[in-house]
Amino acid sequence: MSSTELHLSDEVICNIMEEKSTKGTWEKLEKLYMDKTLSNKLTFKDQLYRLKIEDGGDVIAYLNDFNRCISDLIRVNVTYEDYDKALLLLRSLPDSFKHFQTTLLFGKETL
Numbered sequence: 001m002s003s004t005e006l007h008l009s010d011e012v013i014c015n016i017m018e019e020k021s022t023k024g025t026w027e028k029l030e031k032l033y034m035d036k037t038l039s040n041k042l043t044f045k046d047q048l049y050r051l052k053i054e055d056g057g058d059v060i061a062y063l064n065d066f067n068r069c070i071s072d073l074i075r076v077n078v079t080y081e082d083y084d085k086a087l088l089l090l091r092s093l094p095d096s097f098k099h100f101q102t103t104l105l106f107g108k109e110t111l
Contacts, residue, residue: 036076044072048088055094066092 015032019025048069053062066089070080080088090101 030075041073041076041078044069044076044078048073052092053094055096057094062092 012029016025016028019028048066051062051066051069053059070085073079087105090104093101
């Protein structure tokens, strides 16, 4: 558990000091910070829907952000089908990819 604590701020550590196991620590952290309320779900969805990649942007960093958003949503019991995730990725491309988006959306049987 001490390696987990190294990555936490003092304020967070104060909330989990009583926990004796790694599992207990994770459960406490999830309870405190991964609340599954409607507000949290909407916040995570908003982050995902606003995610855009700029022309010339770092694709790897963008995909990491996209996957983090999807992971956050999964932790609050929100899931997406693969075709929905593909559509979200397509719609987040810059305007210079408009022709590519149209070709993929209307020129294929599956995404």
